[in-house]
Amino acid sequence: MNRGRLFTVVALVVLSGCALPGSPDGFDADRELGHVGEYAHDDVFEFDASDGLTEAQLEAVKHRSMARIEVVRGLKYDRDVDLEVMSRAEYRDRRSDGTGNASAFANEIWRGAFVVDGETDVNRAFDDLYGDSIQGYYVNDRIVIITDDTDEIRIDRRILVHELTHALQDQHFGIARESETIDGIRAENGLLEGEASVVPGRYDRRCGDEWQCLPAVQPPATGGETLADLPFNAGLFLSIYVPYAEGPPFVTDLHDRGGWDAVDAAHEAPPRSTAQLIHPERYPATEPVDVSIPDRSSDEWRPITDGGDGEARTETIGEATLFATLWANGVIERPLTEGATERSQYNYSHSATAGWAGDSIRVYQRTDESDRTGHVWRLAWESRADAAAFGDAYRQLLANRGADRVDTAGNGVYRIPEGEAFEGAYRISVTGETVEIVGAPTVDDLEAIHPAESGSTQRTSGAALEPTATLEPAGISEPTPVDASRRSASASPDGPPKTPRAPADG
Template sequence: MRSHLAPILAALLLLVSGCAAPVADPTLSQSADDWSWPDDPPTDRLGWENGYWHNESIDIDQSDGLNASEREAFVARTMARVELVRQLEFEEPVPVEVITREEYRAQSDAPTDPVHADWNDQVWEALLLVGEDRTIEEVFDELYGGVVLGYYDPAEDRIVIVSDSPTPAIERGTLAHELVHALQDQHFGLDASPPTQDEQLADNGLTEGDARYVEYLYGDRCGEEWECVPRPEREASGGSFDFSVFLVIYTPYSEGPTFVSELHERGGWEAVNDAYANPPVSTEQLLYPARYPDERPVAVEIEDRSNENWSRFDHDPAGDTVGEASIYAMLRANRAIDRGKLQRNTGAYSAYNYTSGPSSGWAGDLVVPYRPANETVATENPDQRAYVWRITWDTDADAENFEATYTKVMLQLRMGASRVAPNTYVIDEGPFADAYRVTRDGDTVTVVNAPTVEALDAVHSNGD
């Protein structure tokens, strides 16, 4: 499912719209003996879809929503415009359907694998973003439940608009964005998903970045070149959401458009198309497009040193890679870096700046969650979890910088941890109340977390 976040969230991001060179219009010069523009062409072509040219006027009034004929015209002309900007032909029609927000929430509430849920909670706890007082599923439900406007469903080859009205108004950017996902699916396929969080964010950076970049280029042509359907008025959505978790999942939307624009500058749309066969594999590559495709993450391994009281989850993969963007969100959430830099020095099409001193220099990482080996103990004590997180950096200095920021600023200064032994810290209260052992070996930092100091060695004994 490719989701498009609501404008109320985008409004918080101060999105930067860039300028682009005009796209050549291939439709106006094409002719044949039996037709002439602006009649319908004898065969499908860029800039024409389902009876509508990209620059054709349509009569639409969104004040009372879109009826069936208005929606058909709006979708067809938007498809013609999207394929002209993106220089890819739609191979088949794209259905646009409407479901209520209640139906969307019901889909989101589908049962999840409890083992994966526990495992994933530990990954987000390792980032010091979601503590033991809540679950990441609860945070996602709060974040997505009220703000998703629509999505493209590759399993059913359709766009779904989320609205409580059977004749909803549709924001042209949302429609164009989701149509790009349909175009991507028809040409490249969107079903596969990488195994780790960082690689998923990076992969989404290509697909979401492509869609957002086209959305920007589309918007640039509204006004002087294209007559565009006015944006419908939308009431601000209520409620709150976890901004730090949002920062993580928004990485593809923020950094993807600049990444794709740089590919486009390197080699046009062909370079973007080629990237689908070799997508970015880390958020580092999204943040620094010059490092794509050559600079790949280091493969980090963690040997299992737990005793008979602790075991890894029965989960494939055993560990997760969170990556540089997630580490940045962790540092910002815990006030370990200057929060004001988030909206300074952003990329050409980026909403945010995800770079900082303590997170730059990331080379690779792995988080391996642990649980009590006894199933009864694990079930009766849901807070009895642990993890080992190992991060490799480009240089020893990068590793030392992160270690000092993590221990002195985050654990001790911000979270009130006490240093109870060399490299060992204890947080007594709050959702992250646990024992932490933080060690550095050259360019690698290892964090071991357990409920108590005594359990640290049980989870991951010192190799020394």
């Protein structure tokens, strides 16, 4: 998401907006670490935060929190950050008013991944997810805290510290994302969200004996006892939540290797795949491979291109979203918390997806100007066994969705009946370390989009991925823009809750 698509937020309370004394544009560079404006990290406030805060009190809490983050992170803020409070109803209205329908490309990508069905617009699914789960976000030197009740100003310190950490990241490293794919953006966000979750944890350890702190309030549950009971799309949630679940252990691993210097260095060379988040030992050496798809479509179908250059547009789904796909469709039946640690509330590692090496998916559209779409998806795996394991899992997914095997010469063809959520035809083939999947409205369309003849998959190590969007649950953050003014949203990172809240715009 780029800056031009950010919708305008109208705050109910505006709490800051001017630079503090010391510099006309920001803070005094020579000031002592842990001192912001008139406040120091060890200040004790006399007011009682349990009854809500006045605007002046919240401003004081914000600056004391900034001073404490400086002590924890060892970095100084260059300038002040605005703080606003907005009702959830206002946020939902503003988000829905600023959201158009998703493109045919985006809808087919998420349908092809069996996350959002063909009857649902992907942008509306994101609206529902964020509207129910977001707890706050950061964008352009401004933090917006989302609350269900704006009659009294109440701030969860972990959400505030999370978003203030994004502001510090922005001032020192920038939070623009280099990637453009689903997987690449989730990976880069894993570094940003992981650090913004680790810092509040280290902050919390000083509360009580060393620092007087605001309470950390767990947000109310959204209803239901499991992820499947949530009022938004569970597979979509799991896809966007991976930076919040696997980012903290990734950043902790970096810190264990080389302290904050190692985290600083990662901002210059961020992770390139969610596989590196889920398996930190693969960073930085094991980058995703490039997977190419030869175009063998008939005149009835054409690949959707990227802009006016005529080049076929592709997307990379990645290990984390593949896990979300299999979990949400009943292939992975274990609880998400099985194998989780204190650092990560959900475990995204599974034998059917852990051997992911790279993937590429291309969307095709009918040339008769109808709205019918299909896709070709190639996935590269570390070994033949890994490819076979995912192939078996994908066939189980089709079975769970009611697919029947179709007796054709090409083999590997299945059809989900009309009227079902993901109705259509699918062909899967496993060749060596490669899995190829073709999806289309009908069996005949499979051959028209991508004939079953064997084709080679070219793989090259270290290929860069392309960019997309970001989030966070038990408190979620909204997607971050792709340029230097990325925004962040957060939800309460405490967990694992029975009913997690969606991410913050972190």
